[in-house]
Amino acid sequence: MSIKSKILLGLSLVLxxxxxxxxxRSPKKGPPLQNIPYYFPPITYTYExxxxxxxxxELGKKLFFDPILSSDSTISCASCHKQALAFADSPHHRVSVxxxxxxxxxxxxxxxxxxxxxxxxIDGGIHHLDLVxxxxxTSKFEMNESMSRVILKLQRNKKYPFLFKKAFNRDTITSPxxxxxxxxxxGRLISSNSPYDAYLLGNQNALSENQKMGMQLFQxxxxxxxxxxxxxNFSFRNNGLDTIFKDEGRQRITELVSDRGKxxxxxxxxxxxxxxxxxxxxxxxxxxxxxxxRQGVKKSSTLDSILQTGGTLGIRITAEESKLIINFLHGxxxxxxxxxxxxxx
Amino acid sequence: xxxxxxxxxxLIVLALNSCLQDSDKNSAVSKGTxxxxxxxxxxxxxxxxxxxxxxxxxxxxxxxxxxxxxxxGYYVTQVxxxxxxxxxxxxxxxxxxxxxxxxxxxxxxxxxxxxxxxSFSDVAPGSYDTLILTIGIPESIVSEGAQGGILDVAKGAxxxxxxxxxIGMAIEGQAENSPFVAKPGLPDxxxxxxxxxxxxxxxxxxxxxxxxxxxxxxxxPIGRTITVSADHTPELHIVMDLLKILNGSEADxxxxxxxxxxxxxxxxxxxxxxxxxxxxxx
Numbered sequence: 001m002s003i004k005s006k007i008l009l010g011l012s013l014v015l016x017x018x019x020x021x022x023x024x025r026s027p028k029k030g031p032p033l034q035n036i037p038y039y040f041p042p043i044t045y046t047y048e049x050x051x052x053x054x055x056x057x058e059l060g061k062k063l064f065f066d067p068i069l070s071s072d073s074t075i076s077c078a079s080c081h082k083q084a085l086a087f088a089d090s091p092h093h094r095v096s097v098x099x100x101x102x103x104x105x106x107x108x109x110x111x112x113x114x115x116x117x118x119x120x121x122i123d124g125g126i127h128h129l130d131l132v133x134x135x136x137x138t139s140k141f142e143m144n145e146s147m148s149r150v151i152l153k154l155q156r157n158k159k160y161p162f163l164f165k166k167a168f169n170r171d172t173i174t175s176p177x178x179x180x181x182x183x184x185x186x187g188r189l190i191s192s193n194s195p196y197d198a199y200l201l202g203n204q205n206a207l208s209e210n211q212k213m214g215m216q217l218f219q220x221x222x223x224x225x226x227x228x229x230x231x232x233n234f235s236f237r238n239n240g241l242d243t244i245f246k247d248e249g250r251q252r253i254t255e256l257v258s259d260r261g262k263x264x265x266x267x268x269x270x271x272x273x274x275x276x277x278x279x280x281x282x283x284x285x286x287x288x289x290x291x292x293x294r295q296g297v298k299k300s301s302t303l304d305s306i307l308q309t310g311g312t313l314g315i316r317i318t319a320e321e322s323k324l325i326i327n328f329l330h331g332x333x334x335x336x337x338x339x340x341x342x343x344x345x
Numbered sequence: 346x347x348x349x350x351x352x353x354x355x356l357i358v359l360a361l362n363s364c365l366q367d368s369d370k371n372s373a374v375s376k377g378t379x380x381x382x383x384x385x386x387x388x389x390x391x392x393x394x395x396x397x398x399x400x401x402x403x404x405x406x407x408x409x410x411x412x413x414x415x416x417x418g419y420y421v422t423q424v425x426x427x428x429x430x431x432x433x434x435x436x437x438x439x440x441x442x443x444x445x446x447x448x449x450x451x452x453x454x455x456x457x458x459x460x461x462x463x464s465f466s467d468v469a470p471g472s473y474d475t476l477i478l479t480i481g482i483p484e485s486i487v488s489e490g491a492q493g494g495i496l497d498v499a500k501g502a503x504x505x506x507x508x509x510x511x512i513g514m515a516i517e518g519q520a521e522n523s524p525f526v527a528k529p530g531l532p533d534x535x536x537x538x539x540x541x542x543x544x545x546x547x548x549x550x551x552x553x554x555x556x557x558x559x560x561x562x563x564x565x566p567i568g569r570t571i572t573v574s575a576d577h578t579p580e581l582h583i584v585m586d587l588l589k590i591l592n593g594s595e596a597d598x599x600x601x602x603x604x605x606x607x608x609x610x611x612x613x614x615x616x617x618x619x620x621x622x623x624x625x626x627x
Contacts, residue, residue, distance in 0.1 A: 046490050049442070126509040127544065130490035134498055134506045147499035175499035176442035176491035183490070253508050254555050255608035 037192050039200060039229045045115035045129055045187055050180045052187070055167040060185025062163065063178065065345040068153055069133075070143035072099050077136065077182075078345070080108040084338050086270035087111035087189060094281030098142040105141065105247065107281035110274045112191040112337070113267065118234050122263045122279050125253045129186060130179040147175050154178065191269050191337040199331070200229075207331050214328025221315050222325070224306055231268035231332070237304045238262045240297030240313065247279060260302050272330045273338065286329060290322035377468045377573035379426065380580040381476075383453050383461040384624070385417060388588040392417060394455055395518065398532035402521050407592040410599075412520035412536070417587070418454035419514035420482050420503075423562065424465065426473040429570070434469040440486050440496070447494030450486070452503075470574045474567050476581055480617050481513025481560035484543050505541055508606065512541040513560055513614070516587065520598035536598055540614050542607020557607035559614035565623045580627040589620040 050056075063069065067076040080096035081087040089096045089108040096108045106122060120126040126135070136142045137150060154160040154173045164173045167181060196215075198206035207215065218226075227233040236250040238261045250259040263279045277283040283292065297307050297314040307314060317325070337343075385392035387404040395401055395413035402411035424436040438449030454460045482496065487510050496511065498504045503512035519534040527533045544556035571579040590596075593616035604610055 046488075049489055050491075121507075125507050128488065128490045128509065131506065131509045134504075138506060148501075151499045170443070174442070174444060174493055175497050176493045178499075179491035180442060255557070255606055256555060 037197060041116045043115050044118060050183055052184055056181055056184040057188060059163045059167045060181040063181055064185050069137055069145060069150055070099050071145040075099055075143055081111050083343055085273050086338060088274035091275045094276050099144045102141045106279050107276060110270060111186060111189050112269055113230055115187045116230060123250050123253050124236060124264050129183050133179060133182045151175055191334040193336040194334040195331040210324055211328045211331045214324035217321050217325050218328050221317055225265040226268050232265045234264060236262040236264050238302040240303050240307050241278060243298050243300050258302060262302060268329060269332050270334055272333050286326045290326060375575040377470045377575055378578040379465045379468045379573055380578060381463045382580060382582045384584050385455055386584055386586045392455060397519050408597055410520055410522055412518055414518040416515060416517040418452060419480050420511060421451045421453055421478050422449055423479040425477040427475040427477060428471055428473045432471050436465055440489050440492055442491055442493040444494035450495050452495055468573045472570050472572050474570045476565045476567055476623055479560060479562045482511035483560045484545055487543055510541055510543045512539045514540045523598045523602040525602050536602040538604045540610035542610060557611050559607055559610045561614050561617040563618050563621055565621060567623050571626055581623055582625050583621055584624040585621050590616040593619055
């Protein structure tokens with residue numbers, strides 16, 4: 001090695017150690033995941049704060065399936081968020097059942113592709129994935145537990161202190177690490193392997209001819225709101241369910257009458273397995289949902305303008321077209337995701 | 346050969362030096378200390394907490410409504426000093442899930458006299474005439490997700506979970522004409538004014554911007570120029586007058602007695618700038 005190259009090597013070593021140091025101080029937001037389709041939106045989750053690790057994921061998964069999070073140790077996250085149903089609740093549960101058989105007020109949503117969401121809950125009240133589980137844990141209709149008692153129970157548990165140490169290298173368990181672990185698991189609930197995805201990636205035969213016709217109709221009639229690869233533009237809309245609103249929806253967050261009865265446009269991925277539908281689970285089938293849009297839309301001051309164009313309420317589609325759209329929606333079911341053993345207990 | 350080794354040595358020293366300077370710019374300059382002391386008043390009376398339920402209502406608003414206070418506190422962050430020459434010192438705000446890494450976020454509680462004295466030991470020496478501080482926890486902090494230490498939700502942080510964010514200031518007590526009827530944990534005539542809301546974020550497509558941001562950054566004139574140096578520690582005494590918030594917002598306890606969402610808190614938050622005053626300097 002020449003002296004010159006020694007100098008260069010020495011300098012570059014010094015400089016590179018300097019650079020790594022800086023990078024460590026401000027880590028870049030980078031995709032922590034493999035195999036996200038190119039057409040998916042950018043990740044919103046702050047992985048730079050909570051980098052993905054296998055240990056963190058496994059801990060989050062254990063917590064997700066563990067009723068220790070509820071006050072009487074009867075309810076786990078998985079009680080109302082079932083993998084086979086894209087992490088939604090059973091079809092016969094309009095609203096879910098919490099501790100002491102108490103009933104919630106809203107239908108348990110599926111949990112998929114959350115790291116791409118701009119906000120959470122059907123009223124958009126929560127701005128960060130980490131903070132979502134606090135609601136389920138502390139709601140008296142759900143787990144009815146306090147965050148401080150959960151931490152105490154985990155700390156006293158035989159296994160958890162070790163698992164938190166392994167995942168986060170901390171000697172004591174604190175709530176942000178509980179939330180980080182859950183986010184690591186929830187973040188991996190990514191559904192991107194439906195027949196529709198295969199079609200987008202070039203397999204012309206992944207969707208049937210009927211489904212392709214349904215897709216065309218869907219694009220014409222539904223994609224103004226159910227937009228993009230996640231089938232939601234995440235806006236808040238009144239889709240004409242009621243004239244009097246038992247649930248004020250988005251108004252609860254913005255405190256504006258003009259948001260009364262508006263709810264976030266839901267993603268439609270795996271929609272065929274996440275019945276019942278709407279914020280209160282009032283429809284048990286996609287047929288009922290489509291029938292609502294054809295014939296059931298009710299007028300109110302906040303009704304979306306898209307659902308009352310030309311003075312007619314609803315979406316102008318025929319019964320036959322509805323069938324084709326439903327056919328297409330079945331093409332959004334990601335069987336690999338619903339059965340992925342890595343996501344199960 | 347010797348020459349080249351010397352050059353190599355010098356270059357490495359230079360590189361290392363620039364590297365060090367980069368990571369800790371003012372390490373060579375000795376730092377000064379600043380102390381801030383908060384005192385809470387209700388008009389001309391010093392705030393004294395009342396154990397509720399109580400029949401005692403020591404304070405009166407400009408609407409003639411009598412009340413007591415059982416709990417009072419607020420978050421303070423982004424503390425800074427500004428000089429007339431444009432010089433600025435900023436307290437280091439660092440959020441983290443690690444409780445011991447959190448810095449620059451404080452909760453001032455009437456019940457905890459220690460919390461009313463803040464001390465900053467790394468102030469850049471210089472002359473300053475303005476104190477800057479933020480009441481409430483701003484977007485830059487809440488958007489980072491789960492937090493440890495003073496903002497740990499399992500350790501009593503003041504947090505709204507359904508409309509996620511922290512309560513910037515809480516005023517609780519009883520008011521003679523609050524219509525509140527006792528519930529477990531709360532007495533008759535209770536009032537709870539929780540001023541929160543930070544969302545000022547870009548709304549999703551199809552939505553107009555309409556959320557209430559009640560976090561307030563205050564620029565308080567110190568009233569004279571203070572000098573911070575290694576051997577001179579000024580102590581700024583801040584007087585915060587609760588009546589300025591209640592009277593300034595025309596708070597009426599007959600209608601405003603349970604405040605737990607952002608919108609109605611805005612008119613109270615708008616008074617923070619008048620309620621906090623640098624009273625004197627020691």
